[in-house]
Every structure is written in structure tokens, then in C-alpha cells.
Amino acid sequence: MSEGLLFRLAAFPDGDQGGNPAGVWIGPELPDAATMQRIATEVGYSETAFVAPESGHQRIVRYYSPQAEVSFCGHATIAAAVVIGRREGEGRYRFSTMVGEVDAEAAQESGRFEAALVSVEPRHEVAPAALLEEALSLLGWRQEELDTRIPAVKAYAGAWHLVIAAGSDQRLASLDYDFAAMKAMMLRENLTTLQLVWRERADLFHSRNPFPVGGVVEDPATGAAAAALGGYLRDAGLLQGSRRIEIRQGEAMGRPSRLIVDIPASGGIRVTGSAIDIS
Missing domain, CATH: 3.10.310.10 (Diaminopimelate Epimerase; Chain A, domain 1)
Known part of the structure; x- marks a missing residue:
């Protein structure tokens, strides 16, 4: 070794x-x-x-x-x-x-x-209706609770994520799902996390990322998903004028995290953050 x-x-x-x-x-x-x-x-x-x-x-x-x-x-x-x-x-x-x-x-x-x-070059594809329906059922969410301005997609910037936008902070605040069933679905679909987001304003998103394939209910900060979201917003024309967004994640877990995402006109997405020692 x-x-x-x-x-x-x-x-x-x-x-x-x-x-x-x-x-x-x-x-x-x-x-x-x-x-x-x-x-x-x-x-x-x-x-x-x-x-x-x-x-x-x-x-x-x-x-x-x-x-x-x-x-x-x-x-x-x-x-x-x-x-x-x-x-x-x-x-x-x-x-x-x-x-x-x-x-x-x-x-x-x-x-x-x-x-x-x-990141590597990002890409995305519309989430199949059956996949979105299955994910919403496992989450206990309803179609009418989603933000229709940000359609659900599978997004990639090194790993695949299912991006689902909640229509309110109250909807995002409630996270309860069948761990084993969600893990099975994600393994079948080659998904690393679900990226559940709520857009507070054009340059500020709140995110929660179920990560059962990694053995945890929720990931407190997901850089690959942040890059995938940035690529999706750019390539789908959903940026609303801002080429820098902030993602707040981990808040509901008591592990507040801050990710800064800079989105160029083309190419990979830049994600910035600090790191602190764990004693």
C-alpha cells in the first residue's frame, strides 16, 4: 500500500x-x-x-x-x-x-x-413523466406544489441528479420518504441525489438533497449537484439575468452550507466554497 x-x-x-x-x-x-x-x-x-x-x-x-x-x-x-x-x-x-x-x-x-x-460540460434532459410521478409519490409531494417555472429534469455535471423545484419554502421544509424505495429508484436511474430546490429570488436557491445511495437520508452540501443546477438554468434559459447564484443547503439538518455558483456563457460551471478542519 x-x-x-x-x-x-x-x-x-x-x-x-x-x-x-x-x-x-x-x-x-x-x-x-x-x-x-x-x-x-x-x-x-x-x-x-x-x-x-x-x-x-x-x-x-x-x-x-x-x-x-x-x-x-x-x-x-x-x-x-x-x-x-x-x-x-x-x-x-x-x-x-x-x-x-x-x-x-x-x-x-x-x-x-x-x-x-x-465542472465537466453540464447537460440535462427532461425528467420522464413516470420517473417524476414515482419520485413525487415517494416524497409525498403533489404536482400542484411544484414551481412550474423550473420544470423537473435529470441534470449532469459529473454525476446525475433529479432536479425538482418546490413552489414554496414550506414544501421544501418537509422531507420524509421511504429510504429503501428511494434508493432502489435512484440506483435504477443512475441518480446520485435528488436535488430539491426552492428559488427565493433570482440569485438565491435553497436546496435539500436526499442521498440514500450514499447511505444517508440527506446530503448537507452537494457541489456536483450545484454545478448541474447551474448548467441546467443556463442551458434552459432560466437564469433570470443573474450569472451568479448562491445555494443554501443543510439548513434543516443543522449543518448550514453555502455554495457559490458562477455560470459562464458556455462550458463548465464554477462552484466555490471554503473548507474547515474536523477535529
């Missing part, structure tokens, strides 16, 4: 609280798959990023949940970039992931490192 260092951080915190825990392993070369899986299971967070080599601007990165390898993880990417920034200073890095090349940048802001990722 390659010798490496293991870090534990919470990515996308709101100030000094909240965020989504991630493991970051850095070593001269990646361990074998069985070892990475064992480490991720022992860490126990929704994802752990494995990064090699230890220095340089080009890195290989793989992501593991406690149960299996995953194609891409936004919050673990932010955590990894913050760790690299602390070790090597501000700079831009390129991560070779299972879904393609992802650019990451680490910079100091008010004495703290924050990081940004630029």
Missing part, C-alpha cells in the same frame, strides 16, 4: 459551522481499489477523495463512499483543493477524474483557504 496522509474537513461551511464532511487522502501514488474502499469505509463520511501524486499541478483523483467508488464528488474536490492549497500555496490544479478533467483553484480569502472547481 502507498503511504499517504489522511485529512478530515467539512466543505462548503457557512462561516465556521456546517458543511459536508469529506476525507482527503494524499500520497505518492493511489492505493489499490480494495485499500481505497477500506479507508473510505473507515472514515465513514459520504465521500473520501484519494489524490496522487503528493505535489504538482496535475493530479489523479478518485472518490469513494463507504459503500462503493463514485464517479465524481464536488464537496470532496473542494476539500482536496483546500488541503493542496494549504500544503503548496495558492494555485490552479487539474484533477484527472473518472468523468474527465476538472480544474480546481485554491486561494486565500481573509486568512482562510477557499477553493473553486470547474
